[in-house]
Amino acid sequence: MNVTVRVFASYADALGADRATVTVPDPATVGAVRTAIAALSPKLPPRPIIAVNEEYATDDVPISPGDEVAVIPPVAGG
């Protein structure tokens, strides 16, 4: 399954884009997407934080077509 992931801030700079598409085995999970995203650039950490449908998600969360998936750099608000 192809999963398109939104990318922000320093990770967007590292990838040179604000979206990236990765291919993972079916059924897709956050854990598989996380590993695939990390492999896109040595500037990304080995286990970047993932959000699905605007919520932080753990490795076991399934990803379905239409879900909004994002990779979240370390936050720095405030």
Next chain:
Amino acid sequence: MNVTVRVFASYADALGADRATVTVPDPATVGAVRTAIAALSPKLPPRPIIAVNEEYATDDVPISPGDEVAVIPPVAGG
């Protein structure tokens, strides 16, 4: 020694005045003034808080002529 004491808020209402004069043995102390002030009205507590020269004072603090002495009702700022 006669000691004139400033009186505030509920204590001023109780005494009907914002100053009161008490007579205490020489050498005057806060402890003696406190007891004498309390005796002026049953509406005052037995051991009202005393300040000397704008600082809270314990019973052993001596009082000299010219010192500013005050009796401090329970505070209610804020």
Next chain:
Amino acid sequence: MSRSGIVAAPIDVAAITDEVRDPHTGAVATFLGTVRDSSDSRTVTGLEYSAYTGMAEREMQAIVREAIAIAPGVRIVAVHRVGNLAVGEVCVMIAAAHAHRGPAFDACRYAIEEIKKRVPIWKREHYSDGSSEWVNACAPDAHAPHPEDAHA
């Protein structure tokens, strides 16, 4: 630039907040005390604060010094109003600015707790039935500061 005071005029919240703000201090904690419309289920129509002004100003200054000792580098302003206040008006304000939010909060919280404990200010509540009462006056010892602890 830290300061404190007993004031008769309305407290200008925006001006005091701006007074402590500074390009070096990224965190500002403030506290406002405002006049509530009820007290022990009685309807309050207004308050009257009176102070032993000279001593109240000294205690406020001491509290500000102590807050700076707790949070070195803090910029803090603490003011308490006296006179007649309507429901909703600000009776006390503390603003504390620091490079870090922890010390800003600590200084602000310390100041309001100590002001309520030690500063010789008294509050008379006016009620909707026309009566009025000094707050705390019925329990004279319960809330009094302990002179021994006043500067601890």
Next chain:
Amino acid sequence: MSRSGIVAAPIDVAAITDEVRDPHTGAVATFLGTVRDSSDSRTVTGLEYSAYTGMAEREMQAIVREAIAIAPGVRIVAVHRVGNLAVGEVCVMIAAAHAHRGPAFDACRYAIEEIKKRVPIWKREHYSDGSSEWVNACAPDAHAPHPEDAHA
């Protein structure tokens, strides 16, 4: 009346303070985060905040709900600004009003701590030498929220 938001316009501190004030709530605690002029001894000329807006607004709303659970009855507003900010400008504000000062402070403090931990907002600092950097980006795991704890 509690609310939260990610905003592009300057934060109106006085308006938000007045928004939580109420005749029933005698205590208002506020926190302002402002842009500092230095970071790790480098001179900062300005900041750029960007957000994953939809998720940031959800997290802010969740934080406000949690603050109300911690301090029932609190009226709280939490806003975070995005876009380009100059030194001294307010980037985040929380205002919490309650009948008592303890819950007002607790709600305010909780909200800023959680905002800094969880809300997907990023900050790029611009320096006097013309360079710029994403803050925290060099230590990717150190400050990341733990998804398992995000709603604890």
